[in-house]
Amino acid sequence: MSKQVEFYFDFGSPYSYLAYKELPRVAQRTGAQIVWRPILLGGVFKATGNHSPAEIPAKGRWSKTDTARWSRRYGANLQQNPHFPVNTLALMRAAVGFQLQDEAAFHRYAETIFAAMWEQQRNLNDPAEIGAALTAAGFDARQVLAMIDDPAVKDALKQATEAAVARGVFGAPSFFVGDELFWGNDRLLFVEEALAA
Template identity: 50%
Template sequence: MGKIVEFFFDVGSPAAYLAWTQLPKICDEGGGTLVFRPMLLGGVFRATGNASPVSVPAKGRYVELEYGRYARRYGVPFKTNSHFPIITLHLMRVVTGMQIRHPERFHALLAVLFKAMWVDDLDLNDPVLASRTLSEAGLSPEQVDGLVNDPQIKEALKAATEEAVTRGVFGAPTTFVNGEMFFGQDKLDFVKEALMV
């Protein structure tokens, strides 16, 4: 039986976007089963006392360079979002809701959101732009409202975030391979190795 690869992520993380572009292939090649675990990065930060790298300007500038380097290495488009940080509470409820209610449309939604955020440089803090972006994934405003305000979905996202913190997560992305934790998209080589052991 293949190993389980859990991917704790928030679409507001550029590193999560970069990892998302690579993990399906890594899991396919390594015989791993990729399990997407949406969480709320803001909640993780509050619980752990962590903060975005941009909170330290010099670190933020350097990390931006690193993301560009990795994007070139991976051969994927990437643009730093000039509106960062994006408050992702509603977006991550939609992501969680689609995973629960419409799993067949989950991956298409992720593709639309990650592209909007980390390729097209859209300000998804703007409700009009966010609504237009979600409509590209086939979601009407009524469907979005239903997912965002669904108590079960709210609780599922909260529980996933709390589980992540309990398991030692302090940022995104965090990947677990059969329970072993790897933080950051720059640890994907270790994920590959863990799948081969």
């Protein structure tokens, strides 16, 4: 059985974006497979009593500097989104919906949304902006909206988020190598060590 790293993420987390950029290189160096686990970070926060760094003014200011440092380290193009925080419920439902239907489309969707949020600074609180980003990437925005309203997709995201909390996830990004939990893109060093062991 090949080595795996499970990646729990939410598009609204800048640190999830940074991990999204760096984790494939970790997987390549270690010969590991990434298992993509979209979750609703707001649901995780509610269940665990955790809070976004943006809710703590000093930590929010520091995080802007910190994410810029990590962006340079990874060669990423993170731009602070002036519309942050974004309600990602619809975005994460679509991620789960694509994952249930078409793995290739899921990866194209993830790239589109991460880029729209953290490179293009689009206002993804606005359904019209989401639709424009999807259309520009070749998606049928109406089909995506219909998928978001599918009860099975809604339930799948809820179950995925509850399962993450049950495993001990309290924030994003989170990673599992076997049963060992790692939290934060800055723990990718330890993720890589665990995969290489």
